[in-house]
Amino acid sequence: MNLGLQGKTALITGGSKGIGLHTAIVLAEEGANVVIFARGEDELGCAAVQIKEQTGKEALVVIGDVTSAEDVERAVRQTVETFGRLDILVNNAGTSAAAPFQSVELDKWQQDLDLKLFGAIRFSRAALPYLRQRGGAIVNVTASGAKTPGASSLPTSVSRAAGMALTKAMSRDLAADGIRVNTVGIGLIRSHQIEAKWKQSAPDSSWETFARDPGHRIPLGRIGDADEAARVIAFLVSDAASYVTGTSVNIDGGLAASL
Structure with missing residues (x-):
């Protein structure tokens, strides 16, 4: 199947390892230009080497923090200056933080929401003017368990549930601009x-x-393997999913209690 990604440009946050790195590799294999954004300089360098070795393509590396508006704006600016366009945004940055309600301090709530929810908001806002030029696609990486949160799942289950709501609302608001917005609910994936x-x-x-x-x-x-998640994400941002928006796809081996 031709995914229609040749020549398009994708920016992936949390792109130095795991799902983010594997997504960059799959998109590069399909002919897309890829930009990987993360905080760790050494890890980003290693990721760029791996992308080059596996796909033959040079990835643009941008060091930064999704909680910094300045870093986010710089990443989008460098992407457009380098490749002349931005078509795909994968909001993948984030780690799991799971504990009982009574043991999660207020500052941990703030940090988690700032990283996972507001990180996606910052990047989506910064990318929007360029996505509007040709239409595009956004995938927000969330968690399937956030649909039916269990005990000791905070604050991650809340920030990821908010990411799902963000996805649905954005898909309605941006459809007229030809921008599709979906989310993948990650379960247990090797990381x-x-x-x-x-x-x-x-x-x-x-x-x-x-x-x-x-x-x-x-x-x-x-x-699951990170590559299995990456291939679902690649499908959702591709032309093969041109009529798919505002939906959530679980990548969890059937673990979630809901669709």
Whole structure:
């Protein structure tokens, strides 16, 4: 299937590792120009090398923080100055923070919302003038568990649920400009955080054994790979999904309790 991504430009936040990096690789394989944005200079450098080795394309690396309006504006400006356009935004930056309500201090609430919700808002606002020029696509990376939050899931479940509401409202507001906005609800996907849990809880077992532990209660029987999430995101930002907007796609092996 031709995804229609050749020559388009995509900016991916949290693009130095995990889902963000794999999304950049898949989009580059499909012919898109990719911009990876994250805080860690060394990790971004390694990511750019990996993209080049796997796809033959040079990624634009931008160091910055999604909580800084100045960094966000600079990233969008550098993207347009380098490639002349911006067609795709993947708001992926964020980490999991899960604890009981009574143990989450107010400053942790503020930090989580600023990173995950307002980070997406800042980048979407900055990208909007350029997305409007040709139409475009935004994917907000959220969490499938935020649809039916469980105990000890705060503040992440709240910030991710807000990201889902943001997605739906934006899709209605921006449809007239030809901009599609969707979200992917991530479940257990291999990441640095998941790998740290594996090494801490089951240091003598292989990744394959840990990933397929029945205790995860994943209907498909295993933790997913970042590449599997990346390919769904690539579809949603592509021409192949030209009539898809305002929706949420779970990438969680069937773990979520709701659609």
